[in-house]
Amino acid sequence: xxxxxxxxxxxxxxxxxxxxxxxxxxxxxxxxxxxxxxxxxxxxxxxxxxxxxxxxxxxxxxxxxxxxxxxxxxxxxxxxxxxxxxxxxxxxxxxxxxxxxxxxxxxxxxxxxxxxxxxxxxxxxxxxxxxxxxxxxxxxxxxxxxxxxxxxxxxxxxxxxxxxxxxxxxxxxxxxxxxxxxxxxxxxxxxxxxxxxxxxxxxxxxxxxxxxxxxxxxxxxxxxxxxxxxxxxxxxxxxxxxxxxxxxxxxxxxxxxxxxxxxxxxxxxxxxxxxxxxxxxxxxxxxxxxxxxxxxxxxxxxxxxxxxxxxxxxxxxxxxxxxxxxxxxxxxxxxxxxxxxxxxxxxxxxxxxxxxxxxxxxxxxxxxxxxxxxxxxxxxxxxxxxxxxxxxxxxxxxxxxxxxxxxxxxxxxxxxxxxxxxxxxxxxxxxxxxxxxxxxxxxxxxxxxxxxxxxxxxxxxxxx
Ligand SMILES: Cc1cc2nc3c(=O)[nH]c(=O)nc-3n(C[C@H](O)[C@H](O)[C@H](O)COP(=O)(O)OP(=O)(O)OC[C@H]3O[C@@H](n4cnc5c(N)ncnc54)[C@H](O)[C@@H]3O)c2cc1C
Numbered sequence: 172x173x174x175x176x177x178x179x180x181x182x183x184x185x186x187x188x189x190x191x192x193x194x195x196x197x198x199x200x201x202x203x204x205x206x207x208x209x210x211x212x213x214x215x216x217x218x219x220x221x222x223x224x225x226x227x228x229x230x231x232x233x234x235x236x237x238x239x240x241x242x243x244x245x246x247x248x249x250x251x252x253x254x255x256x257x258x259x260x261x262x263x264x265x266x267x268x269x270x271x272x273x274x275x276x277x278x279x280x281x282x283x284x285x286x287x288x289x290x291x292x293x294x295x296x297x298x299x300x301x302x303x304x305x306x307x308x309x310x311x312x313x314x315x316x317x318x319x320x321x322x323x324x325x326x327x328x329x330x331x332x333x334x335x336x337x338x339x340x341x342x343x344x345x346x347x348x349x350x351x352x353x354x355x356x357x358x359x360x361x362x363x364x365x366x367x368x369x370x371x372x373x374x375x376x377x378x379x380x381x382x383x384x385x386x387x388x389x390x391x392x393x394x395x396x397x398x399x400x401x402x403x404x405x406x407x408x409x410x411x412x413x414x415x416x417x418x419x420x421x422x423x424x425x426x427x428x429x430x431x432x433x434x435x436x437x438x439x440x441x442x443x444x445x446x447x448x449x450x451x452x453x454x455x456x457x458x459x460x461x462x463x464x465x466x467x468x469x470x471x472x473x474x475x476x477x478x479x480x481x482x483x484x485x486x487x488x489x490x491x492x493x494x495x496x497x498x499x500x501x502x503x504x505x506x507x508x509x510x511x512x513x514x515x516x517x518x519x520x521x522x523x524x525x526x527x528x529x530x531x532x533x534x535x536x537x538x539x540x541x542x543x544x545x546x547x548x549x550x551x552x553x554x555x556x557x558x559x560x561x562x563x564x565x566x567x568x569x570x571x572x573x574x575x576x577x578x579x580x581x582x583x584x585x586x587x588x589x590x591x592x593x594x595x596x597x598x599x600x601x602x603x604x605x606x607x608x609x610x611x612x613x614x615x616x617x618x619x620x621x622x623x624x625x626x627x628x629x630x631x632x633x634x635x
Contacts, residue, residue: 186213188479191495527576543625
């Protein structure tokens with residue numbers, strides 16, 4: 172028998188978490204093997220972040236042409252869905268190719284196949300064994316199926332919903348008011364579908380700040396998306412005129428029927444741990460299927476790390492990436508811990524973004540909470556861009572003036588949240604944010620003015 176191949180580190184999965192871990196480990200001098208069962212780049216590049224953002228951009232460009240009629244731009248746009256699909260694939264292909272090149276350029280060995288543990292620090296891929304001092308599990312997640320709605324031709328997961336070139340249904344029901352459901356709801360609405368979106372909780376984005384989430388909901392409703400909160404879907408029947416979906420109030424009660432052509436289930440994702448042979452390595456899994464880790468990203472098994480969606484929520488690419496760096500640094504003998512603020516963004520238009528503590532969360536943590544708000548209707552830049560929907564909201568501690576959280580709904584919210592994240596990382600006070608000179612006219616001024624409003628000194632709105 173051939174000798175088993177040995178590495179310093181084996182990374183399982185090449186999504187955002189895995190490729191970050193592999194590259195950082197190689198930069199630190201480790202001999203690294205990366206194993207990938209499907210496409211390099213994982214969910215984010217192939218069927219997640221990137222293709223959805225491409226479709227959202229196309230849908231927004233189309234939508235802006237309508238808004239532009241207001242300043243005299245007349246056009247009769249026609250969107251060729253086949254071309255759109257090809258462009259989406261081209262963007263994905265370029266980025267996944269880029270990751271492949273980066274792995275190679277960093278001398279990370281890439282192996283195609285499904286890896287499973289056969290010993291504490293040994294895996295088998297396609298019948299061959301590979302050993303390493305350390306292993307990083309970055310196997311990601313997959314869509315959760317909803318009871319009564321098994322995935323199929325009429326019930327889509329997010330991956331199927333990406334294929335707009337196969338036709339836009341006349342009537343679409345989106346189940347789930349998280350980022351994925353909202354983004355697809357808007358894509359399909361803007362490409363011509365009648366969209367109903369249902370959310371079980373009292374407001375969309377239940378983990379976020381309800382005030383800014385409510386503003387986003389109203390903006391989506393203005394576009395004709397019917398948003399139903401406190402509502403659940405319990406099953407459906409296929410009839411001649413479409414799918415008859417049974418909806419009920421969240422607490423139960425009087426059911427009603429909604430007739431649609433397709434259903435998109437976007438109720439969440441579950442960690443991918445099946446078939447990995449984790450018991451062989453002594454890696455524990457919690458009751459929700461996640462692999463518990465400490466701040467160093469270590470699992471219950473010595474030398475085995477877990478990162479990204481398979482480790483813990485929030486299921487976000489940038490979180491997976493940073494965790495990958497932390498795990499790789501520890502595998503290389505450094506002392507590294509994950510202790511960061513993680514922003515989250517919804518790429519609808521207007522966008523929604525948040526970082527840090529909500530008012531509710533800050534109260535629970537014992538702060539004397541105060542907020543400062545700045546509506547974009549008072550932003551010169553927002554008006555010149557043709558839309559003034561949204562606001563910036565800063566949450567702070569009244570006693571120490573410490574900034575605790577920022578929530579934004581409006582154009583470019585996802586770009587603006589980076590400043591708020593840096594402010595939190597630097598321990599900025601609300602005054603620090605207010606004293607920073609922001610270029611005029613920019614949307615970013617909203618952050619400064621929200622900080623000024625916190626002290627009842629905003630210039631472009633009246634303080635009450
Ligand atoms: C529609 C959609 C849109 C999204 N948009 C955003 C967004 O805009 N921003 C954002 O931050 N996040 C977004 N996400 C979430 C983001 O995609 C994930 O958080 C991210 O991909 C997680 O990275 P990961 O490295 O943990 O795992 P994944 O990206 O899931 O990658 C895991 C990889 O491991 C491979 N693998 C699994 N098991 C094995 C095995 N045993 N052997 C070998 N290989 C294996 C898989 O094939 C896969 O390639 C979106 C998700 C979806 C579904």
